[in-house]
Amino acid sequence: GAGVSQSPRYKVAKRGQDVALRCDPISGHVSLFWYQQALGQGPEFLTYFQNEAQLDKSGLPSDRFFAERPEGSVSTLKIQRTQQEDSAVYLCASLQRRGGTGELFFGEGSRLTVL
Amino acid sequence: LAKTTQPISMDSYEGQEVNITCSHNNIATNDYITWYQQFPSQGPRFIIQGYKTKVTNEVASLFIPADRKSSTLSLPRVSLSDTAVYYCLVGDGWSSASKIIFGSGTRLSIRP
Numbered sequence: 001g002a003g004v005s006q007s008p009r010y011k012v013a014k015r016g017q018d019v020a021l022r023c024d025p026i027s028g029h030v031s032l033f034w035y036q037q038a039l040g041q042g043p044e045f046l047t048y049f050q051n052e053a054q055l056d057k058s059g060l061p062s063d064r065f066f067a068e069r070p071e072g073s074v075s076t077l078k079i080q081r082t083q084q085e086d087s088a089v090y091l092c093a094s095l096q097r098r099g100g101t102g103e104l105f106f107g108e109g110s111r112l113t114v115l
Numbered sequence: 116l117a118k119t120t121q122p123i124s125m126d127s128y129e130g131q132e133v134n135i136t137c138s139h140n141n142i143a144t145n146d147y148i149t150w151y152q153q154f155p156s157q158g159p160r161f162i163i164q165g166y167k168t169k170v171t172n173e174v175a176s177l178f179i180p181a182d183r184k185s186s187t188l189s190l191p192r193v194s195l196s197d198t199a200v201y202y203c204l205v206g207d208g209w210s211s212a213s214k215i216i217f218g219s220g221t222r223l224s225i226r227p
Contacts, residue, residue, distance in 0.1 A: 004158075033215065042202060042217040043159065056214050091158050095215075100207075101147050104215060106158025 002026075006092050006107035013082045013114050021077045021110045023092030031095035032075050033104065034067055038088045046090075049075060061086075082114045119203045124222040133190045135221050137203030140184050145207040148179060148186045153200045153220070162201075163188070198225045 005024040013019050025032050031050050035043035036059075045059040051072040060067070064082075069075040079086055089109040096103050120138040127133045139148070147166050151159035163170055163177045165186070170177045176189040190197055200220040 035217070042200075042219045045214045045216055048214055059214070093158065100145075101149075101164055103161045103164070104151075104159070106160070108156070109158055 004092055004094055004105050004107035006090075006110050008110055009108065011110060011112050013112065015082060015084060015114055017082050017114075018078065018080045019082055019112060021079075021090050021092075021112070023075045023077070023107060025073065025075070025092070025094030026096070026105055027073075029094035029096060029105070030072075031097075032069060033093045033095070034075070034077050035091040035093070036061075036088045037091055037109070043091055046077070079112070082112075084114050087112055087114045119205055119218045121201075121203050121218065121221045123219065124224070126224045126226065127193055128226050129194055130192055133193050133197070133223065133225075135188045135190075135201055135203075135223070136185055137188070137205075138185045139203070139205045142183050142205050143207065146205050147207065148177065148183075149204045150175070150177065150188045151202040151204065151217070153202065159202060159217070193223075193225050195225050195227065197223065199223060 007022045033048040034046040036046055037043045047057040047060055047067045049069045052069050064080045066078045089111045091106055091109045093104040093106045147164055149164040150162045152162050153159040163172055163175050165177045165179055167179050178187045200222050202217050202220040
């Protein structure tokens with residue numbers, strides 16, 4: 001597609017439910033990032049992939065958070081047994097490299113509300 | 116990773132030039148400086164990127180002094196639509212396998 005696509009845009013979950021958030025990056029972009037953004041805060045790094053390899057998952061808040069990108073394109077962020085503190089916007093971005101620099105292209109995000 | 120410091124918020128008026136300064140005292144040799152803009156309910160959007168001196172595009176200018184310990188994003192003749200949060204990022208994650216970190220950003224409000 002023309003840009004990074006995320007779904008669903010909005011998700012309401014009851015505490016304890018599992019959720020899955022999908023990211024469809026720009027075709028051909030090797031690197032993919034997930035961020036969590038709480039209201040009024042900057043995006044917080046969660047994890048990133050290079051192709052299908054998850055190279056850094058140091059930002060995942062707990063073992064309830066799991067991300068995968070099995071074929072090196074679409075990625076899914078899964079949150080198990082959701083808690084109220086998981087309520088946030090989850091942003092996905094893919095990276096276009098240009099020599100020694102690059103540009104992150106973001107999706108519109110998935111807003112998760114845990115009741 | 117170089118830590119960045121920028122003002123929490125700024126106010127200005129339509130038609131004015133706005134300069135937002137970011138401090139990054141621990142910037143490394145390979146680090147680039149990048150600015151992103153974020154509107155409510157949208158993901159951040161790339162504005163400008165530079166390594167040293169001055170970079171200009173159709174949206175903004177980026178001034179980087181010789182010591183590279185700070186940088187200034189300059190928005191000429193702002194309009195109401197420039198009201199947004201602006202993030203300064205410093206790192207070399209663009210070419211190497213490393214994470215890209217955002218700070219808290221500067222909330223810019225433009226008034227009529």
